[in-house]
Amino acid sequence: MNYSLAIHGGAGTILRSSMTPEKEQAYHLALRESLIAGENILAKGGSALDAVTASIVSLENCPLFNAGLGSVYTNEGKHEMDASIMEGSLLEAGAVSMLKNIKNPILLAKTILEKSEHVFLCGEGAETFARDNGLNFEPDEYFNTLFRKEQWLQALNEDQILLDHNGLNEKKFGTVGAVAKDRNGNLAAGTSTGGMTNKKFNRIGDSPIIGAGTYANNNTCAISCTGHGEYFIRGVVAYDVSCLMEYKGLSLKEACEVVILDKQVRLGGEGGLIGVNKMGDVALVFNSEGMYRGCIKEGEGLETKIYK
């Protein structure tokens, strides 16, 4: 059986006009590195779960994306991160929300999947579990990237809760994610985010919600979403794709298109998703201007894209 892997680094209004060739190249390079990190595992016969984790860790460690190191600032000038992961053979899952100072939230989600009797841990409790399990912490300064600080100061100034805002007329749903099928036919999906710039009230989006931002089932598909979280929660987006495949017989591509290009558009939700099915087909579907994305299938070339 062949392996497949797809990743995303967020969707939104990504305008060519505000992109420099250098910046564009940096994004492609980062997406490529993430794909290679995951592929290294799949090519050795490793699991989809491990590959998805490796690809997301790579994106979390890159300041270009709103997750891990590159997480945006909350209203209080802190960084609060969410993540979730699921594997499709036993439907096991792990999710975390409102994390501070955890270097790689996806590793904590995976540790919960593997070691906890619980699925979803939050805030200080999740951090205590992380400490007990030896996960890496970083001081506030690690997350204080200049670019994100400028965004935050601008948002504070305008008193706006911003999406991962990239300057004039750009809005981005800053999330990273990966989906994979391994050589054993197992599927997995994971998602990680730094949330919304200047957010208040400890808002939780779809990224840590199993069924909304992340879902995996060997019988259907593995899905990771990036979009306006409130709409993706109300649409139970990731599981909706799986149900359209399982109960209505749609293909992965058809199901993703119904959910993102029809149902989410009617609900008012902007964003996209990546998916892989048990045959190793890949779908990268979005209703926004662009989505940082990439995929690789065994025996075929690696591909990274930004715009439509």
Next chain:
Amino acid sequence: MNYSLAIHGGAGTILRSSMTPEKEQAYHLALRESLIAGENILAKGGSALDAVTASIVSLENCPLFNAGLGSVYTNEGKHEMDASIMEGSLLEAGAVSMLKNIKNPILLAKTILEKSEHVFLCGEGAETFARDNGLNFEPDEYFNTLFRKEQWLQALNEDQILLDHNGLNEKKFGTVGAVAKDRNGNLAAGTSTGGMTNKKFNRIGDSPIIGAGTYANNNTCAISCTGHGEYFIRGVVAYDVSCLMEYKGLSLKEACEVVILDKQVRLGGEGGLIGVNKMGDVALVFNSEGMYRGCIKEGEGLETKIYK
């Protein structure tokens, strides 16, 4: 169009042997009061959303159930509550998690549905939003009911994270919930819980998760769950019922039975759910020994039950 209303007060191993006639009567009375609180609204032509809220407030204010006043103790001797609510016409939703000192978590979830641009708020941020919107707070002492304190001390002593434990050989998934269809054909569902006795790590169950513990859609059904939250999250239980109806053409009853009596049993998840569809049919399905439950349909009698 006729209205319908169903409620639950948790599922689990509810043994006749450890129940006294007085206790049993108290449960029936509390369920009855909750149904009447909701029916008063529906009979006047009020909305399913308001009815569901009124029924859940009634259960939250009763010390017999693990929600609001009767919430169990966390490991730290505190009370942490979760709730969610959804209405089926516009698919609007509100959810809260890790709340302390909020008298009626379901009222906060409803306020989020009605007034916030967000869907899911958590912890101190949710409490700040509650304060800004004039919700009632209660001091710790309000939630310090003798019965729950004894459970907690026993659990601490045994170093166990307990479900809503009722003494010897009993385990209960302490949650309350309501679903309704109003005279305008609108559906709504809500769920509220005090979580697990002696829980650590700020564990979040299915109750505040739209799609898992709560879901409503006028085209299909309104669902509120009570069960082992981890399994209900992994099964995306509430939305699964809706999808089986919408995509596979199953009836409400058939869909609930597939999800609770087949899929959850295979996954290892114990618990149940209540549902109502657009015709006003009601389903009360559980795979545990019992479920505190009740329902009323316009023109038919009110019914409350505990055992199978």
